[in-house]
Amino acid sequence: MQDWLFWAVAGAMTLGVGAVLLQALRRSSAASDDGAALKVYRDQLAEVDRDLARAVITPVEAERVRTEVSRRLLDADKALQAGAPRGGSGSAVPAVAAVALLLGAGLYAYDRLGAPGYTDLPIATRLAMTDQNYRNRPSQDAAEAAAPVPAAVKADPQFTDLMTKLREVLKTRPDDTQGLALLAKNEAQLGNFIASRKAYQHMVEVKGDAASVDDHLGLAQTMIIAAGGFVSPEAEKQLIMVLERDPRNGLARYFSGLMFAQVGRFDRAFALWEPLLREGPADAPWIAPIKAGLQDVADRAGIKYQLPGASKGPNSSDIAAAGQMSAADRQEMIKGMVGQLESRLSTEGGPVEEWVKLINALGVLGEADRAKTAAAQAKAALPDQTAAIDAALVSALETAANPPMGAAAAKGPTAGDVAAAAQMTPEDRQAMIRGMVEQLETRLYSDGGPLDEWVKLISSLRVLGDKDRAKTAYDKATVAFESDGQALARIEAAAAGDSP
Numbered sequence: 001m002q003d004w005l006f007w008a009v010a011g012a013m014t015l016g017v018g019a020v021l022l023q024a025l026r027r028s029s030a031a032s033d034d035g036a037a038l039k040v041y042r043d044q045l046a047e048v049d050r051d052l053a054r055a056v057i058t059p060v061e062a063e064r065v066r067t068e069v070s071r072r073l074l075d076a077d078k079a080l081q082a083g084a085p086r087g088g089s090g091s092a093v094p095a096v097a098a099v100a101l102l103l104g105a106g107l108y109a110y111d112r113l114g115a116p117g118y119t120d121l122p123i124a125t126r127l128a129m130t131d132q133n134y135r136n137r138p139s140q141d142a143a144e145a146a147a148p149v150p151a152a153v154k155a156d157p158q159f160t161d162l163m164t165k166l167r168e169v170l171k172t173r174p175d176d177t178q179g180l181a182l183l184a185k186n187e188a189q190l191g192n193f194i195a196s197r198k199a200y201q202h203m204v205e206v207k208g209d210a211a212s213v214d215d216h217l218g219l220a221q222t223m224i225i226a227a228g229g230f231v232s233p234e235a236e237k238q239l240i241m242v243l244e245r246d247p248r249n250g251l252a253r254y255f256s257g258l259m260f261a262q263v264g265r266f267d268r269a270f271a272l273w274e275p276l277l278r279e280g281p282a283d284a285p286w287i288a289p290i291k292a293g294l295q296d297v298a299d300r301a302g303i304k305y306q307l308p309g310a311s312k313g314p315n316s317s318d319i320a321a322a323g324q325m326s327a328a329d330r331q332e333m334i335k336g337m338v339g340q341l342e343s344r345l346s347t348e349g350g351p352v353e354e355w356v357k358l359i360n361a362l363g364v365l366g367e368a369d370r371a372k373t374a375a376a377q378a379k380a381a382l383p384d385q386t387a388a389i390d391a392a393l394v395s396a397l398e399t400a401a402n403p404p405m406g407a408a409a410a411k412g413p414t415a416g417d418v419a420a421a422a423q424m425t426p427e428d429r430q431a432m433i434r435g436m437v438e439q440l441e442t443r444l445y446s447d448g449g450p451l452d453e454w455v456k457l458i459s460s461l462r463v464l465g466d467k468d469r470a471k472t473a474y475d476k477a478t479v480a481f482e483s484d485g486q487a488l489a490r491i492e493a494a495a496a497g498d499s500p
Contacts, residue, residue: 014103041073130264137263140197140223140234147228150191151369153376163190170199175206184222191376193226204238216241217252221390224255228368229397231259250276251387254286258394261293266301273297274305285388288356289395336435338365346377352385356392363396371396437461441473448480451487458494470495 045066052062138146155163163186170179180203187196200222204211220238224231231239236259242252257272273290280287291307298305338361344350345358355378362371375393379386437460443449444457454477461470474495481487 014107017103041069041076044069045073126264133263134265137233138230140227140232143227143230143232144194144197147226147230148368150193150372153189153191153373155190159186163187174202177203177206180206184218188222188225189376189379191372193222197222197226213242213245213249217249220255221251221387221394224258224394225390225397229258229394229400231255231262235259250279250284250286251391254290254391255394257290257297261297266297267303269297270294270301270303270305277308283352283388285385285391288353288360288388289391292360292395292399335365338362342370342374345374349381352378352382352388355382355385355389359389359392359396360399363399366400368397368400371400434464437464441469444473445476451477451481451484451490454480455490455494458491462495 048057048062048065048069051057052059057065166179166183166186170176170183173179180199184196184199184203187193187199197219200219204215204219207215216238220235220242223235223238227235235255239252239256239259242249243256246252253272253276257269257276260266260272261269273294276284276286277290277294295305295307298307338358341354341358341361345354355374359371359374359378362368362374371393375389375396378389382389437457440453440457440460444453454473458470458473458477461467461473474491477491478488481491
């Protein structure tokens with residue numbers, strides 16, 4: 001019903017605007033005609049004076065002509081002043097067509113780009129909505145129940161036996177804080193995040209007022225990971241206790257910003273994250289996830305901001321080459337690149353920065369389970385970098401649960417594609433793009449394909465600088481479409497760099 005009313009009002013307004021524009025065009029045309037008539041009549045009066053001076057006409061005839069021309073001049077001037085349309089000023093069809101085209105284009109553009117039926121969202125309403133989101137957040141238990149089940153982690157049989165014994169011992173000594181701390185740590189390594197959270201929470205409860213800042217921060221972090229990256233009210237309570245004792249605590253400020261981003265208060269998230277990024281240090285565990293999310297937070301908050309070093313992502317050639325591929329090929333390209341990094345780190349290991357890149361990239365691709373597996377592998381390889389890895393995992397899980405809006409509709413590389421590519425080294429990214437182009441090249445050479453794919457191949461090879469292969473593709477394409485003049489023109493344009 002609301003949509004019907006909207007379009008009825010929009011249609012009436014469109015007709016009204018069209019009528020005003022049409023009337024203005026007609027008056028403009030009429031004014032132009034009357035102005036020309038005035039000039040003609042003035043010229044006629046001057047001609048009468050010249051004829052009289054040459055004795056071509058008598059004074060009586062001159063007076064009679066002057067009277068008639070003057071009368072017509074006055075009539076034309078009155079019509080011009082009144083703005084009244086005059087008959088015989090020409091057809092109104094062009095004006096009607098122009099107005100109809102203009103208004104039709106406006107309606108079409110709104111239908112495509114606008115949001116018919118979408119209600120107004122003033123700032124007060126949006127703040128009220130975010131406040132409601134904040135107050136109605138699910139509890140820790142509810143968030144854990146809704147979180148994806150983590151992938152199973154293969155553990156050494158001896159480690160599994162030790163864990164079984166530890167669990168049995170704690171059944172008889174449930175308040176042993178050292179045993180609870182060890183249980184929480186080892187359960188997390190096995191991917192049993194809920195069990196880890198319960199052990200950590202019981203340890204903090206047993207310690208009571210003696211629990212340290214690190215104890216409360218560790219519990220908050222464990223809660224967030226167990227909830228799939230969600231900051232529950234219980235986790236927020238622990239963060240508040242940390243910040244009351246240590247207001248400059250970087251990890252607590254990062255997780256607080258994450259909580260605000262999750263409820264829609266991107267302005268507050270930015271206010272917490274941007275100083276953290278400036279303050280550093282560069283190897284702090286929260287730097288990588290902040291870099292991955294700060295630009296999106298600023299954009300959603302309506303804050304004009306450019307992430308430092310943002311140009312280090314894919315360059316214009318990378319994006320241009322990726323843009324030549326179909327959505328399916330491009331997705332395979334991104335997955336292949338991430339898979340290469342994942343395989344290399346799993347077999348050869350690497351610095352924490354590369355593990356963080358992998359975890360974030362898997363989050364962008366929606367691979368939450370693989371991100372958790374990568375985090376577990378990273379912590380096993382780099383036990384002293386647990387905080388940085390956990391922070392990256394939290395960010396990745398949040399990204400996987402809330403993919404970039406509108407990514408599926410994009411014809412070129414999506415926001416997710418570019419973000420995933422930005423996580424790779426230039427060498428990995430270049431290898432990814434070349435691999436995708438080679439797949440297309442092999443398929444076209446063996447099976448052939450439509451004109452659009454040949455054009456994409458030639459353009460991609462040209463962008464990558466492979467002139468010889470681009471020439472080979474050009475030759476094969478001209479042979480395949482030698483009888484189609486229009487197709488040959490497109491192939492020539494692609495080879496010259498003018499293809500769309």
